[in-house]
Amino acid sequence: MESICSICGKIIPEHRQRRRAKSCSDKCGALLQKRKYHQLNPYSVFTQNVSGAIAEYRTIIDLLSHGFEVFHSVNPGSPCDLAILKNNKLFRVEVKSLRYSASGVPYKPTKPIRADILASVMPDKIIYSPPLFNYG
Numbered sequence: 001m002e003s004i005c006s007i008c009g010k011i012i013p014e015h016r017q018r019r020r021a022k023s024c025s026d027k028c029g030a031l032l033q034k035r036k037y038h039q040l041n042p043y044s045v046f047t048q049n050v051s052g053a054i055a056e057y058r059t060i061i062d063l064l065s066h067g068f069e070v071f072h073s074v075n076p077g078s079p080c081d082l083a084i085l086k087n088n089k090l091f092r093v094e095v096k097s098l099r100y101s102a103s104g105v106p107y108k109p110t111k112p113i114r115a116d117i118l119a120s121v122m123p124d125k126i127i128y129s130p131p132l133f134n135y136g
């Protein structure tokens with residue numbers, strides 16, 4: 001069965017089909033990887049500052065919907081981005097905007113975390129470590 005390159009519509013050569021390639025050439029392969037990356041990371045079209053702000057506000061909405069009181073830092077150099085209050089206890093939250101690789105694997109934060117809770121904000125979900133139910 002002939003397979004069609006999803007980038008240019010040409011027939012994928014047999015030696016590439018044997019490797020289960022979805023593109024006709026390395027050039028189309030690179031474009032396909034780029035397309036997958038942008039589909040997995042819709043916020044990647046924004047600057048790092050803007051995608052960081054989007055991640056912070058998404059986390060604020062998520063924490064509010066989990067019943068926390070949320071406080072937002074006014075200084076970008078603060079040791080945490082947010083603070084949450086629940087049952088008279090205050091916890092520091094650091095927000096990290098994370099992207100997926102073209103193969104769908106999330107990148108891990110590289111810098112050490114200075115807060116109590118890390119909010120890893122991916123395009124489709126937010127993962128808290130340690131998990132939020134520890135603070136309920």
Ligand SMILES: [Zn+2]
Binds near residue numbers: 005006008023025028
């Ligand atoms: Zn092609």
